[in-house]
Amino acid sequence: MFNQQQYVNKYLKENYKTIKLRIRKDNKIVIHKLETIENLNKYLIDLIIKDIESNRIYNFINDEVKIPFPTTKKMENLINSAEEADYLNDYGTYMNIAYAIDAQAKKEVTHHQLKESQRDKLIKRYCL
Secondary structure (H helix, E strand, O other), X not given: OOOHHHHHHHHHHHHOOOOOOOOOOOOHHHHHHHHHOOOHHHHHHHHHHHHHHHXXXXXXXXXOOOOOOOOOHHHHHHXXXXXXXXXXXXXXXXXXXXXXXXXXXXXXXXXXXXXXXXHHHHHHHOOO
């Protein structure tokens, strides 16, 4: 017989990391703020992501080169993957993604989705 609770518990265990949060009872301001938040998970994740982005130190990415132009969805996904691999200091994965960014940029230039100068900026930022 199908046990839905067991299925849900197994799914959660395999796909999520549970973190316990303890706050001293005398920290009433923090407790009050947390009680007023509708989606606590989203709120905390957003705070952590903002912290990561504002205190970011790059391992492989040249942060002096900015990408001030819109990119295609496929390129955006590659860029996000490169940023994640850089953050995790995973050089092998990062280089594979950097080469994929180069290949995708060349393809987009030939299809007139990207200018040659924009491709050059991508290549300089992602250090190829």
